[in-house]
Amino acid sequence: MSKIEQLPVSGCHPVDGDRLRFACYIKEFKALHAVGDTKNAEKFLAEIIDYIVDAFSDQERMMTRIHDERSNYLEFGNHLREHANFFVSLREARSLGNLEAVEFIERWFINHTINFDIDLGRFIKTVSPHNQASCGQFYK
Numbered sequence: 001m002s003k004i005e006q007l008p009v010s011g012c013h014p015v016d017g018d019r020l021r022f023a024c025y026i027k028e029f030k031a032l033h034a035v036g037d038t039k040n041a042e043k044f045l046a047e048i049i050d051y052i053v054d055a056f057s058d059q060e061r062m063m064t065r066i067h068d069e070r071s072n073y074l075e076f077g078n079h080l081r082e083h084a085n086f087f088v089s090l091r092e093a094r095s096l097g098n099l100e101a102v103e104f105i106e107r108w109f110i111n112h113t114i115n116f117d118i119d120l121g122r123f124i125k126t127v128s129p130h131n132q133a134s135c136g137q138f139y140k
Contacts, residue, residue, distance in 0.1 A: 010121020017056050056083045
C-alpha cells in the first residue's frame with residue numbers, strides 16, 4: 001500500500017476518491033519508470049498533470065459553492081493559494097527530470113491532503129452531514 005493510500009480519510013467520497021485515483025496514477029508512472037519506459041512514463045506524467053488540473057478545478061468550484069452558499073469555509077483563500085503555488089513549484093521540479101517531478105508531486109500531495117483536503121472533506125460533511133451523497137452535491 002502506498003503512502004497516499006495510507007492517508008486518513010475525510011469521509012467525503014469525492015475528496016477521498018480523488019486521493020485514491022491519484023495513488024493509482026503515481027503507481028503507474030513509477031512502474032513505467034522502473035522498467036525504463038521513459039517515453040510512456042513521460043506521457044503518463046502529462047496525464048497526471050492533466051488530472052491534477054481537473055481535480056483542482058473541481059475542488060475549487062466545490063469550495064466556492066460551500067464558501068458562498070452554505071457557510072464560511074475559513075481555509076478557502078489558503079487552499080486556493082496552495083493550488084496556485086503547486087504549479088510554480090512543479091515547474092521547478094520538472095526541470096530536474098520526470099522522476100523528480102513525480103516524487104515532488106507525491107510529497108506535495110501527501111502534505112496537501114493532510115493539511116487541507118482531509119479538513120475540507122470533514123467540513124463538507126458538517127455542512128451536509130446527513131449522508132455520503134451530500135458531499136457529492138458540491139462536487140462538479
